[in-house]
Amino acid sequence: MPTTDTILELEDVKTHFPVERGFIFRRRVGTVKAVDGVSLTLRKGEVLGLVGESGCGKSTLARTIMHLVPVTGGRVRLDGKNLADSSSDEMSAVRLRLQLVFQDPYASLNPRMNVHDAIAEPMIVHKVVPKDRITARVAEIMTLVGLAPRFMKKYPHEFSGGQRQRIAIARALALEPEVIIADEPVSALDVSIQAQILNLLASLTRKMGLSLIFIAHDLSVVKHISDRVAVMYLGKIVELGPAVDVIERPKHPYTRALVSAIPVPDPDIERSRKRIVLPGDPPSPLNPPAGCAFHPRCPFVQERCKAAVPPLVATGPGREAACVRLDEI
Amino acid sequence: MPLLNVTDLRTYFHTRNGVVRAVDGVSFTVEKGETLGIVGESGSGKSVTCYSMMGLIPTPPGRIESGSAVFDGVDLLNCSNRECRAIRGKRIAMIFQDPMTSLNPYLRISEQVVEPLVIHDGISGKEARKRAIAALEEVGINDAASRLDHYPHEFSGGMRQRVMIAMALITQPELLIADEPTTALDVTVQAQILELIKRIQQTHHMAVIFITHDLGVVSGLCDRVQVMYAGRIVETGDTRELFKNPRHPYTRALQKSIPSMQPKGQSLYTITGMPPDMSRPMPGCAFAPRCEFAVERCRNEVPALAEMAHGHSTSCLRVQSGEL
Numbered sequence: 001m002p003t004t005d006t007i008l009e010l011e012d013v014k015t016h017f018p019v020e021r022g023f024i025f026r027r028r029v030g031t032v033k034a035v036d037g038v039s040l041t042l043r044k045g046e047v048l049g050l051v052g053e054s055g056c057g058k059s060t061l062a063r064t065i066m067h068l069v070p071v072t073g074g075r076v077r078l079d080g081k082n083l084a085d086s087s088s089d090e091m092s093a094v095r096l097r098l099q100l101v102f103q104d105p106y107a108s109l110n111p112r113m114n115v116h117d118a119i120a121e122p123m124i125v126h127k128v129v130p131k132d133r134i135t136a137r138v139a140e141i142m143t144l145v146g147l148a149p150r151f152m153k154k155y156p157h158e159f160s161g162g163q164r165q166r167i168a169i170a171r172a173l174a175l176e177p178e179v180i181i182a183d184e185p186v187s188a189l190d191v192s193i194q195a196q197i198l199n200l201l202a203s204l205t206r207k208m209g210l211s212l213i214f215i216a217h218d219l220s221v222v223k224h225i226s227d228r229v230a231v232m233y234l235g236k237i238v239e240l241g242p243a244v245d246v247i248e249r250p251k252h253p254y255t256r257a258l259v260s261a262i263p264v265p266d267p268d269i270e271r272s273r274k275r276i277v278l279p280g281d282p283p284s285p286l287n288p289p290a291g292c293a294f295h296p297r298c299p300f301v302q303e304r305c306k307a308a309v310p311p312l313v314a315t316g317p318g319r320e321a322a323c324v325r326l327d328e329i
Numbered sequence: 330m331p332l333l334n335v336t337d338l339r340t341y342f343h344t345r346n347g348v349v350r351a352v353d354g355v356s357f358t359v360e361k362g363e364t365l366g367i368v369g370e371s372g373s374g375k376s377v378t379c380y381s382m383m384g385l386i387p388t389p390p391g392r393i394e395s396g397s398a399v400f401d402g403v404d405l406l407n408c409s410n411r412e413c414r415a416i417r418g419k420r421i422a423m424i425f426q427d428p429m430t431s432l433n434p435y436l437r438i439s440e441q442v443v444e445p446l447v448i449h450d451g452i453s454g455k456e457a458r459k460r461a462i463a464a465l466e467e468v469g470i471n472d473a474a475s476r477l478d479h480y481p482h483e484f485s486g487g488m489r490q491r492v493m494i495a496m497a498l499i500t501q502p503e504l505l506i507a508d509e510p511t512t513a514l515d516v517t518v519q520a521q522i523l524e525l526i527k528r529i530q531q532t533h534h535m536a537v538i539f540i541t542h543d544l545g546v547v548s549g550l551c552d553r554v555q556v557m558y559a560g561r562i563v564e565t566g567d568t569r570e571l572f573k574n575p576r577h578p579y580t581r582a583l584q585k586s587i588p589s590m591q592p593k594g595q596s597l598y599t600i601t602g603m604p605p606d607m608s609r610p611m612p613g614c615a616f617a618p619r620c621e622f623a624v625e626r627c628r629n630e631v632p633a634l635a636e637m638a639h640g641h642s643t644s645c646l647r648v649q650s651g652e653l
Contacts, residue, residue: 053515160603190370190604191542195586195597202596217516220589224597246592261520263545265587267569270549277524278517281485 007079007211008098011083014073015057015064019286032285034060037074039312042179047205047212049226049243051219051258053282057235058215062181065213066100067091073138076210078179082177099172102156103184105164109156115142115167116152122174137174145170145200163325169200173208180205181213186221198225219262223247228318235286237312241319252321253329254294259296260314292323301329332504332536333382338396338406340374340381343389347608351377353560355396359504364537365552366568368544368583372604376542379506381406383417385522393568400504419449420479422497426509428489438465438492439477445500464495468525481589487518491525498529504536511546516559523550544587546573551603553640556580559605559615562634565642576643579616580653614646 015035020026020063025196034057042048063069065076067083076083078094086094102108109118123129129137139149145166156164165185172180180200186194202225205212216222222229226243231254239252250256260276278297283289289296291306298305304324312320323329340352352374359365367377372633380386382398382405398405400421403412424446425431432440442464443457452460458477465473466572468491481489490510497505511519527550530537539551547554548568555565556579564577575581584590585598602619605611613628615618624647632644647653 053517128401162603191583192370192586192600192601195588198588199599218588219516220587224588224591224593242350257517261516261550262589263543265545265548265572265584265590267548267572270545275520275524277520281487281518282515286431301650 005044005226006041007044009077010038010040010065011077012072012074013038013061013064013071013076015060015069016072030286033235033288034285035064038232038235038237039074040230040237040240042211042213044178044211045205045209046228047202047214047226049222049229050213050215050232050234051217051229054070054283055234055282056232057285058232059158059183061162061232062100062183062199062213062215064097065181065245066098068100092126095126096164096175099175099177099180101165101168101172101180101185104188105156105168106188108168109164109171111156114153114155115147118156118167119170119174122171126175128175132300141170141173144173144204148194159194160193160267162196165189165197166200169197169204173204176208177210179211179213181215183215184217185214187216194221201225219247219259226309231258234283234288236293236309236322237320238323239293239319239321240312245316245319251315251319251326252294252323253298253300257297300325332361332363332398332401333359334399335382336399338378338381338398338399339394340377340386340391341394341546342391344608349434349608350560350611351391351607352381352610355560355562357534357555357562357565359538361503361533362530362536363553364539364551366509366547366554367538367540367557368542368547368554369557370542370604372559372607373557375557377560379423379508379538379540383423383506384413385419409622415449418445419500420502421504421506422500422502423506423508424490424493424497424510428483428486428493431493432489434481436482437478438484442477442492442496442499445496449500458550460499461495464499465492467498467529468492468495469521470495481593486514487521490514490522494525494529498533501533502535504538505530506538506540508540509542512541519546526550544572547591556583559607559611561615561644563616563645564641564643565634566638570638570641574639574641576648576653577616577639577645578620578622580643614644622653629639 013035015039017032018028019030038061046057050058071084083094098311112230116138119141120134123134142149147166186197214225223243229243230237233254239255246323247259251257257276257278262269280297291308292310295301295305310322310324312322315321315326338355339350342351343350355378367375381393393406400416442461446452446457446460461477462473470476470491511522512608522568541547551568554568554571555562558579564580575584584598588597591597598601600619605615613630617623617627627646632646634642634644636642
């Protein structure tokens with residue numbers, strides 16, 4: 001169960017990438033605002049779902065939290081301590097507590113390392129387990145993620161996608177982190193395998209008291225696993241709140257369209273319901289529209305939507321949305 | 330008479346690790362103007378079935394071992410190249426999962442969209458260009474006349490899939506095979522493409538075979554569904570009937586493992602184990618090792634599809650004998 005203690009806090013986090021031209025005289029011709037002012041809190045033991053379409057900045061946000069890409073603005077605090085102030089030694093200690101699981105288990109595991117070495121590597125790097133205990137610890141973690149320890153000497157290519165994702169999760173768990181950020185961990189998997197990995201993540205968070213940031217583009221998956229959900233559009237959070245509440249009663253026009261776009265696996269409902277089909281594609285973060293970034297695709301757009309960026313405002317218990325017309329639509 | 334009648338199609342791949350039975354005795358029909366959904370997980374043989382009909386199986390290692398696919402009196406699997414060419418790409422068109430890799434990055438859209446017209450109908454020049462503009466406008470590309478001279482990389486994923494659809498439709502095919510056309514797209518774009526396919530299917534009165542792993546996509550689009558597992562059809566029926574009353578344990582399990590169908594907080598329903606290794610011979614039902622209802626008989630006897638109710642067939646031995 002989530003408690004009220006905040007473990008991770010983001011305050012107005014920005015990740016801007018310069019776009020440069022020229023070989024000798026490099027000049028800046030633009031900025032990609034991949035993450036543009038995100039404030040979020042993650043409580044101990046909480047599962048926070050982060051949804052959005054490709055290019056909305058959700059993966060960049062994950063990498064920003066891990067400080068794998070430079071933070072260009074704002075603060076990321078772990079247990080109240082701003083990570084930007086940390087020395088490199090302190091940062092390495094922070095990485096013990098924060099771990100990342102990637103989307104594609106075919107690309108994120110070294111094909112020339114067997115399972116034992118892959119899971120042992122973080123323990124050796126961070127010197128958290130005495131050398132003679134490592135193999136026993138690897139076996140323990142493998143059992144925890146549902147892999148038989150006898151497969152320890154096998155290589156990634158000998159496993160299926162779902163099993164590889166278990167290895168990737170085992171690797172993240174090796175350091176007993178407090179926060180795991182899972183970046184689309186089930187998108188590359190088949191439906192029946194997806195459910196196995198989701199169950200594993202859910203049971204691990206409960207058993208180990210982990211906090212999880214679960215990034216996905218599939219709202220039904222997010223609804224199932226998350227306590228709270230944040231919806232991102234073009235580098236900003238447009239809606240935030242308890243998962244079931246947000247997905248069953250979305251307020252922001254973008255969230256509404258996103259929910260409505262999910263096909264319902266029931267022919268009677270699917271054929272009778274009215275689907276909101278958004279026109280066009282998400283805009284480029286290099287050249288975002290003025291005002292609310294969603295306005296060119298929004299069915300409720302007005303003149304004032306184009307004028308100023310709407311702030312996130314409270315709309316109900318634990319809920320926030322960034323739209324100026326919330327009361328009218 | 331059905332538009333397409335596939336009987337006992339078997340496509341095997343002869344690899345160093347043994348014979349992979351990718352499609353192992355598949356029979357089905359597609360009527361004129363009908364939308365058939367083929368659902369299955371990766372490796373179930375849903376794409377290979379359609380690739381076999383279109384002559385897209387790399388040979389070797391692949392080989393069509395037996396079967397026929399009769400389209401309007403012509404067997405696509407045993408006909409002269411000339412006869413085949415008159416059908417494939419003209420009367421049967423196909424769109425693929427990844428619109429980036431199925432368009433040629435070196436050629437302008439104009440050259441690619443008119444290619445079927447040049448090859449099949451001998452139309453080129455101004456007339457072809459006019460038809461291409463009309464085709465792009467029909468799939469919802471604004472400013473088609475100038476977009477026609479762009480290269481594929483200048484289009485977004487959803488737009489590229491629209492271009493693919495325009496290209497497929499330009500020869501007015503009677504059957505469109507769509508191989509997971511929305512899997513690589515974002516949900517809001519997926520919704521656009523699904524609406525587009527639905528609209529075009531109705532206006533052209535065209536038959537569609539829609540291959541997908543997503544039961545949700547099928548439910549709104551298809552008249553009939555067939556579920557494949559390990560190279561065989563395990564269940565087929567009218568969409569509404571199949572969703573309301575799934576009979577095969579695999580179909581039931583697939584439906585139960587959709588996250589949105591399950592109460593929050595509980596563990597998701599999972600199908601234990603993994604899809605079978607198709608290079609090993611399967612003496613019984615391929616799903617038996619993962620099936621919670623399997624009995625001794627299921628492991629020894631290869632089940633055949635049998636009709637249980639009007640148009641609703643299943644290949645489960647225990648359902649057929651009335652035990653489930």
